Amino acid sequence: MNFFVSVAHASEEAAHEGAGAVHAAHKEGVQHLANFVTLIADALGGPVGEFLRTTENLIFTVLTIGVLCLIFYLGSRRITLVPGRLQAACEGVVEGLNGFVCGILGPEGRTYTPFLGTMFLYIWAMNLIGLVPLMKSNTANSITLPGPVPLPVPTTTVALALIVFVVVQAIGIRKQGITGYLDHMAGSPRDAFGWVMAPLMFPIHLIGELAKPFSLTFRLFCNIMGGHILVAVFVGMAVGAAFIPFQAPFLLFEIATSTIQAFVFTLLSTVYIAMMLPHDPKHEEHGSEGSRHAQVNHG
């Protein structure tokens, strides 16, 4: 693949949109776009190259976190009552996330807004940074299981999903107490039928709780990885055919997918927390109470 690497160096100088080196990974048969870390690692070779390859994800994680922190630090440096543009934008983002989380969790959801909001911004930033030429999304990173079936196991997304899983269970145990938590997992038995069904409901709820991080992981990973593979395939076609950016409409679609997937991850995490909070028997649904009360009052 030296031809593609040399093409990438020439196009870096020409600052062509979206062109990069396409490595055909012969073992997996899937095409990945090269990013600047792999290009540097290939150019250097030897132990430094190996080290760069193993810390590729850390470099992009630090980069993503650095970009996010820089934006919000600059937006909050000199806080004035009448905000400037960056401060207004940052406040708008935080207010929007707070409104979204409190719409599902109610007014006491404000304690969970930092966690969920940071999750949304982090995943959104990670997804979007992968669309910049010569950069890579950490959410699309996976290790390939050794063995007969080269199954890609996602790394970053499983970490995020495990964080959400642990936080949701911890919130459940803390808010309802350990007995309330076990009671919730056994389906809240109240009458004789409930107690008879409890030994059946407990494994079902347990498997349901364990399936949630699985689905979160693979949904985010498959969407972002599939999108990036699509872009990589089109870039591979474009490199052969005189640098026409075929991948441009798919990049636009990828921007939408990045936002939607970050939003869905956060929405599902919020709903899982909402299901773990103690249910007030008077209010069946959160968030739509205002309109329902209004209808009851008018009707």
Added chain:
Amino acid sequence: MTYQTALAIFLPVALAFAAFGSALGLGKAVSSAMEATARQPEASGKILVNMMAGCALIEALTLYVLIVVFVLSGKIS
């Protein structure tokens, strides 16, 4: 029939089935979102947000199949 032939025939068919199923599901979701918006146009923002979330969840199932196709297509020689 070797396993490569079987994979080469049935991987695209599997992906087509998954895409067909998710297209049906998405069509139903979007059509009910359209009807709800037509009944109450001032709620179109909230309906759009909920529709997007539902569509992402339905789309995820097709993407699981896509990843399996990408993984197994490497085993065709």
